Amino acid sequence: MRMDELDERLAGLAEEGARTARLPAPSSIRHRSRRRRQRQAAAGVVLLGLALVGAVIVARASSPAPSGPVAPPTPTTQAPAFPGGIVPWIPAPSRQAAPARPAAVPPGTPACTADRLGATVGWEGATGSLVGSVRFTSRRGAVCALNGYPTIQLLDQHGRVLPTRTGRSGRSQVTGVLVRPGAAATVAFVWRNWCGPQPGLVGLRVTLPGGGTLVPTIAGGTPRGLTARCDAPGAPSSLSRGPFAAELPEPPPSPLEGLTATIGSPPAAAAGRPLRYTVTLANPTQRPVSLRDCPSYMEAVLLRNDGKAVERHLLNCALVRAIGPGQRVTFAMVLDLPARLRPGAGVLTWVVESVGVGTKVPVTVTGP
Amino acid sequence: MMTGNGDFEAFYTATYDRLVGQLLVVVGGLEEAEDVVQEAFVRACGRWSHVRDYQVPEAWVRRVALNLASSGLRRARRRAALLVRLGPAVDVPALSVDAVALARTLRKLPLRGREALVLHHVVGLSVQEIAGELGVPVGTVTARLSRARARLARLLAAEGEEIGHAHG
Numbered sequence: 001m002r003m004d005e006l007d008e009r010l011a012g013l014a015e016e017g018a019r020t021a022r023l024p025a026p027s028s029i030r031h032r033s034r035r036r037r038q039r040q041a042a043a044g045v046v047l048l049g050l051a052l053v054g055a056v057i058v059a060r061a062s063s064p065a066p067s068g069p070v071a072p073p074t075p076t077t078q079a080p081a082f083p084g085g086i087v088p089w090i091p092a093p094s095r096q097a098a099p100a101r102p103a104a105v106p107p108g109t110p111a112c113t114a115d116r117l118g119a120t121v122g123w124e125g126a127t128g129s130l131v132g133s134v135r136f137t138s139r140r141g142a143v144c145a146l147n148g149y150p151t152i153q154l155l156d157q158h159g160r161v162l163p164t165r166t167g168r169s170g171r172s173q174v175t176g177v178l179v180r181p182g183a184a185a186t187v188a189f190v191w192r193n194w195c196g197p198q199p200g201l202v203g204l205r206v207t208l209p210g211g212g213t214l215v216p217t218i219a220g221g222t223p224r225g226l227t228a229r230c231d232a233p234g235a236p237s238s239l240s241r242g243p244f245a246a247e248l249p250e251p252p253p254s255p256l257e258g259l260t261a262t263i264g265s266p267p268a269a270a271a272g273r274p275l276r277y278t279v280t281l282a283n284p285t286q287r288p289v290s291l292r293d294c295p296s297y298m299e300a301v302l303l304r305n306d307g308k309a310v311e312r313h314l315l316n317c318a319l320v321r322a323i324g325p326g327q328r329v330t331f332a333m334v335l336d337l338p339a340r341l342r343p344g345a346g347v348l349t350w351v352v353e354s355v356g357v358g359t360k361v362p363v364t365v366t367g368p
Numbered sequence: 369m370m371t372g373n374g375d376f377e378a379f380y381t382a383t384y385d386r387l388v389g390q391l392l393v394v395v396g397g398l399e400e401a402e403d404v405v406q407e408a409f410v411r412a413c414g415r416w417s418h419v420r421d422y423q424v425p426e427a428w429v430r431r432v433a434l435n436l437a438s439s440g441l442r443r444a445r446r447r448a449a450l451l452v453r454l455g456p457a458v459d460v461p462a463l464s465v466d467a468v469a470l471a472r473t474l475r476k477l478p479l480r481g482r483e484a485l486v487l488h489h490v491v492g493l494s495v496q497e498i499a500g501e502l503g504v505p506v507g508t509v510t511a512r513l514s515r516a517r518a519r520l521a522r523l524l525a526a527e528g529e530e531i532g533h534a535h536g
Contacts, residue, residue: 006485006489006517006520006521007489009470010393010485010486010489010490011489011490012467013389013392013393013467013470013471013474014386014389014390014392014393014486014490015389016389016392016464016467017388017389017390017391017392017393017398017401017467018385018386018388018389019385019389020398021384021385021388021389021398021401021402021405022402023381023384023385024406026376026377026380026381029380029406029409029410029413030376030413032406032410032413033410033411033413033414034414122375124375124379124420124425129382129383129426131378131379131382131383131426132378133375133377133378186377186378188378188381188382189382190382231492242381
């Protein structure tokens with residue numbers, strides 16, 4: 001195989017993968033990262049190698065799953081009193097939390113012009129590319145809308161425009177973004193393949209769709225002399241930018257993130273019958289965790305033979321308003337196993353999806 | 369704005385797709401590539417105040433993703449990803465038949481060979497740069513590259529013959 005053919009085929013596969021990749025919301029990455037740090041701090045658990053990383057973490061309050069029929073948990077002095085010490089199961093439908101959305105642009109909002117906005121820019125190198133973002137803020141209390149894509153030009157130290165082929169990127173639907181005091185907008189950009197002379201201080205000029213041009217202030221810490229790497233001499237340098245996007249505030253951390261979950265389940269269950277098990281939520285933190293905002297959970301049996309049974313319900317919070325520090329509460333759970341499931345081994349998974357608190361245990365499904 | 373969450377978000381948005389594409393070549397499956405890249409970004413996010421100061425943060429994330437791909441985490445994450453895939457229905461784009469076939473063929477190569485291939489032929493690093501990034505001698509990189517190319521060529525040629533016979 002010729003080298004250029006190999007280059008082409010592998011790069012083609014990578015490009016197709018990049019096109020096909022599904023970008024999770026940045027907030028979900030931040031959320032997972034934050035939750036991991038909180039768990040490490042709260043439980044004092046060091047992630048013991050790679051096998052413990054994932055959607056499920058066994059936390060300090062966990063107890064081994066019973067090997068036989070489900071037994072009531074050992075009552076604690078602070079546990080609320082329920083028949084058998086277990087909060088009964090209710091088939092309440094789950095509730096999906098609305099994702100954070102930027103403020104809508106009210107009708108009649110004027111388009112942002114350069115005199116209404118302040119702008120800062122920063123960038124950094126990323127394996128040959130230069131990746132950055134421009135942040136637009138309201139000036140003098142202006143309320144206006146940014147729509148679509150700006151025009152971005154790179155400038156050398158003398159203010160001359162660097163020749164680049166411009167393009168657009170971004171998968172999300174392009175919508176108007178409201179800019180007002182306290183609500184900013186951003187535009188991301190990527191610069192690739194600069195084979196020209198070293199331009200010295202690189203700056204930026206942004207032309208707004210609503211009119212006017214801005215030269216953003218360069219944020220401190222930005223590597224001003226950095227340029228995109230020359231990857232293909234003879235090919236044009238490219239500068240792609242995304243659409244205006246609202247800068248969403250960081251969602252507040254959920255107190256539910258401090259909880260840990262353990263499952264008490266029989267090791268085997270029959271297809272065609274409900275699987276009855278328990279989930280114990282423990283609060284290893286020093287503060288009470290309110291269940292006023294009652295969470296939904298997902299329960300699933302996932303078999304290695306690809307069989308699965310999945311349900312989502314609302315936790316039975318009517319009887320438990322909060323879980324106190326050091327307290328644990330056990331909830332009864334029911335999952336219908338369809339008769340069509342083929343017998344096999346797998347896992348029973350239970351998780352509060354909004355915060356990722358959950359756990360799983362091995363389970364075997366037998367014939368009806 | 370290149371401070372706080374904003375710059376991580378811009379970095380993540382700008383590099384995620386590309387890294388998934390590169391890891392696809394290494395791990396041979398889109399979901400697995402997404403798993404290891406997402407996990408690498410989770411780790412980058414947790415250390416962003418340090419990672420952002422690296423000369424090439426994307427290389428750090430790719431290094432972590434490659435490490436994850438070569439470790440048991442890939443299997444653990446695959447299981448964990450089941451949870452994610454059981455979430456609300458989304459439009460799942462599919463790779464083309466050719467891409468799937470090539471990815472499947474690549475999986476027949478040793479992982480270290482795939483790693484060298486992607487760093488050299490997709491990312492565009494020199495043998496010396498790869499050696500630096502992987503922390504192995506230049507000769508090791510050269511050998512891995514050479515073996516991987518030769519084996520891939522044989523595999524693709526054999527598949528070409530099979531296709532030819534099937535159509536013939």
